[in-house]
Amino acid sequence: MANYLIIVESPAKTKTIGKFLGSNYKIEASMGHIRDLPKSTIGVDIENDFKPKYISVKGKGDLIKSLKKAAKGVKKVYLATDPDREGEAISWHLANILAINEKEPCRISFNEITKDAVKNAIKEPRAINMNLVDAQQARRVLDRIVGYKISPLLWKKVKKGLSAGRVQSVALKLICDREEEIENFIPEEYWTLNAKLSKKGEKQTFEAKYFGKGNKKTELSNADDVEKVLKEITGKDYKVDKVKIGEKKKASPLPFITSTLQQDAARKLGYTTKKTMIAAQQLYEGINIKNMGHVGLITYMRTDSVRIANEPKEKAREYITQKYGDEFVLKEDRKIKNKAGAQDAHEAIRPSDIELTPESLKDSLTNDQYKLYKLIYERFIASQMSSAVYDTVNADIGVAGHIFKAAGSKIKFKGFMAVYTEGKDDSTGNGNAETDDKEMAIPKLTEGESLDLKGLEKKQNFTQPNPRYTEATLVKTLEEEGIGRPSTYAPTIGTILARGYVTKEKKSILPTELGKIVFDIMKNNFSDIVDVKFTAQMENKLDSVEMGDKQWEEILREFYGPFEKTLTKAEQEIEKIKIKDEESDVICEKCGRNMVYKIGRFGKFLACPGFPECRNAKPIIEEAGVTCPLCKGKVLYKKSKKGKRYIGCENNPTCEYMSWDMPSKEVCKKCGNFMSQKYSGKKIILKCSSPECDNEMQKDRSSEESKDDE
Secondary structure, eight states: OOSEEEEESOHHHHHHHHTTSOTTEEEEEOOSOSEEOOSSSOOEEGGGTTEEOOEEOTTOHHHHHHHHHHHHTSSEEEEOOOSSHHHHHHHHHHHHHTTOOTTSSOBOOOSSOSHHHHHHHHHSOBOOOHHHHHHHHHHHHHHHHHHHHHHHHHHHHTOTTOOOOHHHHHHHHHHHHHHHHHHTOOOOEEEEEEEEEEETTOOOEEEEEEEEETTEEOOOOSHHHHHHHHHHHTTOOEEEEEEEEEEEEEOOOOOBOHHHHHHHHHHHHOOOHHHHHHHHHHHHHOEEETTTEEEOOBOOSSOOOOOOOHHHHHHHHHHHHHHTOGGGBOOSOOOOOOOTTOOTTSOOBOBSOTTSOHHHHGGGSOHHHHHHHHHHHHHHHHHTBOOEEEEEEEEEEEETTEEEEEEEEEEEEOGGGGTOOOOOOOTTSOSOOOOTTSOBOOOOOOTTOEEEEEEEEEEEEEOOOOOOOOHHHHHHHHHHTTOSOTTTHHHHHHHHHHTTSEEEETTEEEEOHHHHHHHHHHHHHOTTTTOHHHHHHHHHHHHHHHTTSSOHHHHHHHHHHHHHHHHHHHHHHOOOOOOOOOEEEEEOTTTOOEEEEEEETTEEEEEOTTTTTOOOEEEOOEEEEEEOTTTOOEEEEEEOTTOOEEEEETTTTTSOOEESSEEEEEEOTTTOOEEEEEEETTEEEEEESSTTOOOEEEEEOOHHHHHHOO
């Protein structure tokens, strides 16, 4: 019989940890929180210094009984929930229910689920850190007050089902402000003038961009400015005035923290923040690896610290030396401070074992897990590698007193780029941009030599507004502004999408009409709640509770007095707003009205505006523009229960045709049915949609198709 009980949060962890410990240890899972504030009421006694009223989570009665029974028969209970505020709070609730003294050494935590980390944690149990618990309580109570006080106001003045969260309101503000900026943007005209040049008698050309007259930069604002320059340089000789040869170093990237992982996974893999965190959680808790059992593959994925422990750092550098050579190893640690408030007890996100390469695990991981693990692994290896080095050339080319500038670079030493290149946002904010890592070759030039002009290209351009936010750029901005913490980015974005306040077009996030109305109410009546600086300061106050410098009740007192006055004023001044539903061209077959678009738990649907007299509602039918290969009915876009898109016949269930592969514009040359398509790296696999036809082909993937694919 086991003498010790370890309680973790998820069943996946029980399998991973159970593998390291003998029969003397029993591992149970709490399945997340076992106590929380009630859903039906605010659950906070505001008059009694904001005392929270915790209750057992609905449906967990049997689990609590089971945990109590397991705890009675052992010498010691260890609480091993996640190593952050939320995990500390879950341990505190468990201690309360199991009658464990929170001041006794009952809490163990580890940054990675490995044999050494778990065993070392058991050797050094500690008391529950009440500063962490209080910081979590402060956030929970604060968000509950904001949500439960403002949301009913929105229900009364706008429509039922709306909510106003503290951090989500700031995220909505950023998106609405950007949309307003785009709508009000006035483009300004400008021109570019580029010369295509070559050395005398050579075919290889290079490009030089117009700079100005003499040493003064000249803006080409209109066509007349360009024509004036062309008039002065036409027929004149191009000569190299100045050549500067140099060297440029590009430092290796820091290992991932939560925000940078979410950003890079969005840019390079097309993952949403939610998808990234689900896959990362699975990798952290443990995957069943062939011949190894359950193994935790990465360190804790909710972190804002870039620190790496010495042992994994040294192992990474040994690996780099063996695989790439000593010159590829980072010789000295960079002196980089974590940002203020970062939880330095954590490490950055890294592989738990450097010997478990992505390729060695590929057969044991899902496609999503493999891609994310590979990204984390390569970023960590790159972080311990030397800088990339470029040879650079900058040349001034003169013609009739005007200057064109040419710049070139050639990689001299790959350094970390032998393993990894960082994703960038393009001019639309949608990621996958070419980076400054791209080589730009120009021939060897000598001062005073003449060049041949092969052509001049003049182009009219217009300034562009800042692009709409993507999930990647929104997370980046939230982090830079100090809004939220690693655990809040994905839920914040998920909430404003689920509420219908914003929508996504490809990767861009834009506000809906409903979102704009809610933001206007918040901006005009609760300016503090949507103020970026105010919210960032609140995060700092929560950090001060964690550090033991401030009492959590004090934060609530400071907030609630002014908030209560604002709420009373808003209830009196806000007029009821009627949101007109967007009308469709679909006719209700029951009463003849034009059906309208509504937003429910599973997204948009069609409903009759005659509710409650007419309760007709149905899903939105989106045609794929092709005919069914089995019955020639219309093929429709559909979604599974988990939200995954597929195509199926309109005559289902009579016709059973369905496919996870999307239709292409190609037609099968053998049977005339449409070809379905799926992406594989830089290739598109085209396959006939008819199960009776074996026609299959490949084609290269265009850059536009790469951008559109998520």
